[in-house]
Amino acid sequence: MAARKKWYSQGLRFSCTGCGYCCSGRPGYVYVNDEEIAQISQYLGLETAEFLSRFTRETHRERSLNERPNGDCVFLDPISRSCRIYPLRPRQCRTFPFWNSNLRRPRDWEDVCRTCPGCGKGPVFSYETIEELRRVIDL
Known part of the structure; x- marks a missing residue:
């Protein structure tokens, strides 16, 4: 039996605008694994x-980055709305x-x-x- 095509089999359009939407707003989790923890620690000199x-x-699942009281990721710069760890941002x-x-x-x-x-x-x-991207982390 042939595999059923997914609704996005023709691809999807996306271009990051750098707005910070995905880093702010409603509370949630940004999971980090041991490798990411080590890399980000080193990047920050900690x-x-x-x-x-x-x-x-x-x-309940694994480690997560902290967030500020307003829901922003702890690494989202409040002024520039850019990520302070962008080169090593989590998966x-x-x-x-x-x-x-x-x-x-x-x-x-x-x-979305x-x-x-x-x-x-x-x-x-x-x-x-x-x-390929979807399989990197199960969210």
């Missing part, structure tokens, strides 16, 4: 233990908006596109590229 205590919290950030939760149905993608100005615009990401 011992791993200090990085963990200052910038992360334990969740969750690198793969947005191509998460399972945003790709289940066209309606889920449309929900209502708030993310880069969603539905820019170059087409091929089905193969989307699948």
Whole structure:
């Protein structure tokens, strides 16, 4: 039996505008694994233990970056709205908006596109590229 084509089999358009939407707003989790923790700690010139205590919290699933009271990621600069660890941002950030939760149905993608100005615009990401990104982290 042939595999059923996914609704995004023709690809999806996305171009990051640098607006910070995906780094702010409603509370949530930005999961970080051991490799990301080590890389970000080194990038910031901190011992791993200090990085963990200052910038992360334990969740039901794994470690997550802290957020400010307004929901912004702790690494989102409040003035420039840019990421202070962009070169080493976690896999969750690198793969947005191509998460399972945003790709289940066209309606889920449309929900993201209502708030993310880069969603539905820019170059087409091929089905193969989307699948590769989607498999990086299960969200």
